Amino acid sequence: MAAEPTADGVERGEGLFVASVERTMRVLEAVAANQAPIGLTEIAAATGFGKSAVQRLTHTLTSVGYLEKDPATRRYRMTVRALDLAHGFLVTDPLINEGLLHLIDASERCGETVNMGKLEGTDFIYVARLPAHRMNVAAALIGRRQPAYCASGGRAIMSLLPRQEVEALLDARPLRALTPLTTTDRGRILEIVEQARLEGFCATNQEVLLGELAVSAPISDQFGRPVGAVQSSVSTASWTLEAVREKLAPQVMEAARLISRPRLAKR
Template sequence: MDDYTVKSVDKAFWLLEVVSDHPDGIAITELAKRVGMYKSTVHRLLGTMMRRGYIEQDPKTGRYKLGYTVLDLGIKLLSSIDLRREALPYLQELAHLSNEVVHLALLDRGEVVYIDKVESANTIRMHSRVGTRVPVHATGLGKAILAFLPRREVQAIIDRYGLPKLTEHTITNRDAFLQSLQETRRTGCAFDIEEHQVGVCCVAAPVFEHSGRVVAACSVSGPSNRMGPDRLRDLVPLVKEAGRRISERLGYGDGAARARG
């Protein structure tokens, strides 16, 4: 076994793979026999995965099967792959028109995850990278997504993750934050004025899929000495248009109505 392999994690994934081959569920005794582990070890690993939603136990038969977290991950993977492919031409165009760095991100477990990035021709580069996770409340991307989620989902995210202060500009008051989301929903764009990182500003717009649910956001980011109020105002229609066009590519026919022009 590779020196870098964590044995308990490797065993958990092995169990997950075996369980996935049994859509009607598998008994713990049979599962332990299949993987060659002690029943007590299998029970502990299954318990951990059940708490995370990766495994479920049928209350009637006691058999174990895949949980909906696995489905959720698969859907997110497929969505992100399709989303990146469909969005890329518009991200590239936005980077060309703005001459700044462009990001595409989605929401995952209370954080924003960058799933694509297009560098500009400008010499000053952003240190962000694809796969980076950042707090949802302190980014234009996060606020552009939250503003179009059901209020109960937003409240649940705030309750769980809070509004921690990252810079002196971070909005940490719940009422003020919710008010900023209302403004984003009204205008169709969100701003990050050094709220996540000192010296960096951003303007973002939501991206909707065919059912009308917000699934991502796109943004233009740059150093605050280039991204003053006038510059941000000029970028708003470009970012919103990119979000609208990506939404249309995802089958959302009323993107323009949600990201108002």
């Protein structure tokens, strides 16, 4: 019998999948994804679970210290203990450990914000951020996600993927505009990804945030597969897209080259 997929498409291994753990994690993810404390009704809506099940799961997560409940509003939010899980990832991830010094060097050379991110599902997610100037809190935090189809980092990573994998990524979610300048035409995105493959970087003009220009270069493993991207973002008040391509693109490409693993020689 084939493994049964969950609602999220994750396969249940025969006799190994623990459904209660999946439900617990989905509740935790629903609370973490909300940018404000969240109530039982909203968690139930986000997960598709019944309110009584959500009540038991939130109580358990509160008891073990990962959620806290406001006694006045009866709403939940993550606790500082969640950082233990994030710290465990940060100190063991090879890309972060090998790349952080190169990000610092690149940031010092160009005097601008330099970040590093990975592809997670259909999102580009930041795993290291070095802000060069005052910026809003949300934009400075690791863990921030952007749709890969419109983020420079996502497109840079896709530039090292086979065409069929890129098409599968684009087909896996709706291509919605985040700003009036977001490219959502599938064919045009494929052209941009191909251009990034030829140039070694991808630059975007306010496609994720108005007033933000971004440029990214892919990081590859020893087999030439993408494992992440180096990204720099700047303000349209100080930069033009042409200047980003001319001055910042070489900086992120050099950082990505230094972080990438040397390609194995073909036999």
